[in-house]
Amino acid sequence: MKTAVIVFPGSNRDRDMFHALELITGTRPASVWHTETSLPDADLVIVPGGFSYGDYLRSGAIAARSPILKELVKKADQGVKVLGVCNGFQILTEAGLLPGALMRNAGLKFVCREIELETVNNATSFSNAYQKGQVWRCPTAHHDGNYFADAETLKSIEDNGQVVFRYANGTNPNGSINNIAGVTNAKGNVLGMMPHPENLIEDLNGGTDGRLLFESLLAQAA
Numbered sequence: 597m598k599t600a601v602i603v604f605p606g607s608n609r610d611r612d613m614f615h616a617l618e619l620i621t622g623t624r625p626a627s628v629w630h631t632e633t634s635l636p637d638a639d640l641v642i643v644p645g646g647f648s649y650g651d652y653l654r655s656g657a658i659a660a661r662s663p664i665l666k667e668l669v670k671k672a673d674q675g676v677k678v679l680g681v682c683n684g685f686q687i688l689t690e691a692g693l694l695p696g697a698l699m700r701n702a703g704l705k706f707v708c709r710e711i712e713l714e715t716v717n718n719a720t721s722f723s724n725a726y727q728k729g730q731v732w733r734c735p736t737a738h739h740d741g742n743y744f745a746d747a748e749t750l751k752s753i754e755d756n757g758q759v760v761f762r763y764a765n766g767t768n769p770n771g772s773i774n775n776i777a778g779v780t781n782a783k784g785n786v787l788g789m790m791p792h793p794e795n796l797i798e799d800l801n802g803g804t805d806g807r808l809l810f811e812s813l814l815a816q817a818a
């Protein structure tokens with residue numbers, strides 16, 4: 597599976613993502629700087645976590661207007677799979693590739709802790725290696741992770757099965773509506789999620805629960 601990771605000034609989980617992708621796919625991902633205007637041929641493009649442009653204006657707002665995003669929107673429209681994690685999720689909502697918005701955490705504090713996720717839809721390219729209803733551990737680290745969508749949007753994403761992951765067992769760290777932790781676009785080829793599956797892929801780091809997300813994508817590419 598060929599992958600690419602977009603890097604912005606202020607990205608800080610890009611290296612974690614490179615490591616996870618290389619370990620799981622066996623191939624080194626391409627690194628694409630935000631000023632580029634084209635993307636290499638890839639089955640999966642990742643927008644990693646961090647503090648792109650220092651989170652100025654609104655988290656993800658400036659990155660969503662960077663040159664590479666035009667190309668990413670084009671690729672997403674062509675059906676290329678796109679995964680945005682944490683700041684990546686914020687960038688994808690700001691770019692209009694995903695519904696809803698990420699607001700300041702309800703507790704107004706940066707939250708860095710492990711939470712539990714339930715895979716509520718395992719019929720997606722990003723979640724097919726999980727069981728439906730499977731609860732798994734995942735680290736989080738953000739201050740703007742409070743997912744919100746207006747009533748009409750919320751109904752449509754819930755009805756269409758676009759909600760893939762929910763915070764489980766009372767571990768919602770940010771006040772997200774309906775405990776939403778990860779959503780896809782209507783077509784299902786773009787996923788955004790606040791927690792960091794790339795940080796739980798090796799026993800050495802405390803577990804491998806996040807691996808199944810990447811293995812889901814690998815199974816699709818095979």
Ligand SMILES: NC(=O)CC[C@H](N)C(=O)O
Nearest residue numbers: 645646682683738739740
């Ligand atoms: N780990 C991250 O990607 C942080 C995301 C974002 N800048 C926030 O704090 O909300």
